[in-house]
Amino acid sequence: xxxxxxxxxxxxxxxxxxxxxxxxxxxxxxxxxxxxxxxxxxxxxxxxxxxxxxxxxxxxxxxxxxxxxxxxxxxxxxxxxxxxxxxxxxxxxxxxxxxxxxxxxxxxxxxxxxxxxxxxxxxxxxxxxxxxxxxxxxxxxxxxxxxxxxxxxxxxxxxxxxxxxxxxxxxxxxxxxxxxxxxxxxxxxxxxxxxxxxxxxxxxxxxxxxxxxxxxxxxxxxxxxxxxxxxxxxxxxxxxxxxxxxxxxxxxxxxxxxxxxxxxxxxxxxxxxxxxxxxxxxxxxxxxxxxxxxxxxxxxxxxxxxxxxxxxxxxxxxxxxxxxxxxxxxxxxxxxxxxxxxxxxxxxxxxxxxxxxxxxxxxxxxxxxxxxxxxxxxxxxxxxxxxxxxxxxxxxxxxxxxxxxxxxxxxxxxxxxxxxxxxxxxxxxxxxxxxxxxxxxxxxxxxxxxxxxxxxxxxxxxxxxxxxxxxxxxxxxxxxxxxxxxxxxxxxxxxxxxxxxxxxxxxxxxxxxxxxxxxxxxxxxxxxxxxxxxxxxxxxxxxxxxxxxxxxxxxxxxxxxxxxxxxxxxxxxxxxxxxxxxxxxxxxxxxxxxxxxxxx
Ligand SMILES: [Zn+2]
Numbered sequence: 001x002x003x004x005x006x007x008x009x010x011x012x013x014x015x016x017x018x019x020x021x022x023x024x025x026x027x028x029x030x031x032x033x034x035x036x037x038x039x040x041x042x043x044x045x046x047x048x049x050x051x052x053x054x055x056x057x058x059x060x061x062x063x064x065x066x067x068x069x070x071x072x073x074x075x076x077x078x079x080x081x082x083x084x085x086x087x088x089x090x091x092x093x094x095x096x097x098x099x100x101x102x103x104x105x106x107x108x109x110x111x112x113x114x115x116x117x118x119x120x121x122x123x124x125x126x127x128x129x130x131x132x133x134x135x136x137x138x139x140x141x142x143x144x145x146x147x148x149x150x151x152x153x154x155x156x157x158x159x160x161x162x163x164x165x166x167x168x169x170x171x172x173x174x175x176x177x178x179x180x181x182x183x184x185x186x187x188x189x190x191x192x193x194x195x196x197x198x199x200x201x202x203x204x205x206x207x208x209x210x211x212x213x214x215x216x217x218x219x220x221x222x223x224x225x226x227x228x229x230x231x232x233x234x235x236x237x238x239x240x241x242x243x244x245x246x247x248x249x250x251x252x253x254x255x256x257x258x259x260x261x262x263x264x265x266x267x268x269x270x271x272x273x274x275x276x277x278x279x280x281x282x283x284x285x286x287x288x289x290x291x292x293x294x295x296x297x298x299x300x301x302x303x304x305x306x307x308x309x310x311x312x313x314x315x316x317x318x319x320x321x322x323x324x325x326x327x328x329x330x331x332x333x334x335x336x337x338x339x340x341x342x343x344x345x346x347x348x349x350x351x352x353x354x355x356x357x358x359x360x361x362x363x364x365x366x367x368x369x370x371x372x373x374x375x376x377x378x379x380x381x382x383x384x385x386x387x388x389x390x391x392x393x394x395x396x397x398x399x400x401x402x403x404x405x406x407x408x409x410x411x412x413x414x415x416x417x418x419x420x421x422x423x424x425x426x427x428x429x430x431x432x433x434x435x436x437x438x439x440x441x442x443x444x445x446x447x448x449x450x451x452x453x454x455x456x457x458x459x460x461x462x463x464x465x466x467x468x469x470x471x472x473x474x475x476x477x478x479x480x481x482x483x484x485x486x487x488x489x490x491x492x493x494x495x496x497x498x499x500x501x502x503x504x505x506x507x508x509x510x511x512x513x514x515x516x517x518x519x520x521x522x523x524x525x526x527x528x529x530x531x532x533x534x535x536x537x538x539x540x541x542x543x544x545x546x547x548x549x550x551x552x553x554x555x556x557x558x559x560x561x562x563x564x565x566x567x568x569x570x571x572x573x574x575x576x577x578x579x580x581x582x583x584x585x586x587x588x589x590x591x592x593x594x595x596x597x598x599x600x
Pocket of ligand 1: 265266306307308485486
């Protein structure tokens with residue numbers, strides 16, 4: 001019995017004693033960047049941060065122990081050299097990216113790498129190989145290499161043979177090593193949970209939600225490669241279906257038509273007088289409505305509360321309520337392009353937060369090279385602080401609006417922080433904390449009321465931007481659809497802001513999932529399309545979900561392909577209301593919107 005215990009003890013502890021230099025250096029190389037965090041933690045204690053930091057160290061220790069055990073139990077020197085090279089290489093690449101570009105090994109970097117050809121890559125590297133930051137990387141690697149050589153030499157020459165057979169040391173170290181392994185395995189469950197997901201949306205969201213953010217080079221590599229696999233798989237599907245469009249009849253070119261889609265961002269419709277707000281945040285749209293050009297839809301619902309899945313749902317021709325995944329159906333702008341439309345895509349989120357998982361996930365779709373070729377006539381190439389500058393850039397670049405055009409504007413809208421979304425001049429600093437007369441006890445705080453006022457100011461600016469767009473096309477044969485990717489909350493029904501999910505409550509779905517939706521028609525369009533305008537007017541009270549948006553646009557754009565399904569087109573007389581399935585972002589559970597709305 002005693003012998004067995006001894007054997008187990010020594011099996012676990014032996015690797016660390018035998019290969020202590022490797023174990024110590026691995027830990028040092030991969031965790032040294034955590035030292036500043038640890039110091040910060042001591043000065044400013046936060047339980048969440050501490051958990052995160054301990055978890056990240058636990059993950060590094062687990063890798064360390066596995067590598068060390070492999071070397072010790074196989075006794076292979078070659079394996080040890082290979083591991084040292086891998087460790088230094090990963091450390092070096094990560095540091096190179098971090099110091100030169102403020103990136104880490106990530107999915108974004110992998111995608112960039114795969115999309116760059118060797119000539120571009122070598123030209124690019126020429127510029128950075130000898131930068132000051134790169135020189136720092138080289139000497140840091142050299143120092144670590146020297147430490148490896150010295151420590152290995154001294155330890156193997158003078159120390160290891162004296163302690164390797166010591167039973168007492170083995171017994172003393174057994175419990176700490178065991179605890180370390182448990183700590184490592186518990187922390188590593190984070191990586192396992194993330195890699196259990198098989199769609200990009202779930203995969204990225206899980207990363208956002210985990211308290212421990214594994215950023216060590218090994219976890220980053222594992223997560224990036226796995227992410228690349230998922231993104232690649234979905235993208236392959238999406239491109240394949242978009243490439244193989246069938247039977248798209250060309251549009252009748254004797255006429256001209258502008259179909260405009262404006263996609264807002266984080267737009268809470270209850271903050272507009274169009275939907276009953278007591279402040280006039282949309283004077284422009286109200287005027288259009290009074291003039292009989294704008295038709296307000298009262299029961300539109302979006303399926304997700306996040307930008308990336310929502311946008312994919314809007315731009316792919318799938319129907320979520322019918323169980324169709326976005327990646328199995330074509331990107332609808334490509335259908336317009338195939339019908340000989342000019343397709344312009346002007347996106348103010350193109351370069352926004354583009355190291356964040358959600359931007360990577362969406363933009364790798366919108367700006368995939370094949371998607372670009374199949375779908376767009378032209379796109380913007382940079383983003384702007386304020387949305388109106390995006391419209392200016394479109395105006396400068398696209399001169400003629402004759403012919404058939406599909407023009408998509410993707411705005412920054414009221415994305416948090418709303419106060420950063422409008423120029424702080426007199427016109428838009430219209431509402432202040434004093435304009436907000438709500439009586440909820442949690443709104444006694446002036447700062448919170450100021451947040452609401454700034455959100456309203458951002459809507460006022462959004463209204464101005466939409467007017468700018470309409471003025472460009474007012475005299476033409478034009479129809480425009482405006483909607484948002486999802487809503488937003490700014491102390492609307494509880495003491496919180498920025499979509500703080502608390503479960504699918506009536507308040508949540510009212511402010512986040514029930515969204516503004518409207519169709520604007522120019523005078524010329526109204527004159528030329530009596531029947532369609534009548535159909536729009538008669539549909540404003542229908543209940544529908546925005547993932548079928550493309551069906552309405554096919555109708556307005558007069559594209560009668562096999563992809564047009566009138567039962568899903570909100571203004572068609574064959575429209576059939578369907579169950580509106582919305583998803584939460586915690587467990588990806590599906591809910592029936594109307595069931596929650598009608599709860600007592
Ligand atoms: Zn959004």
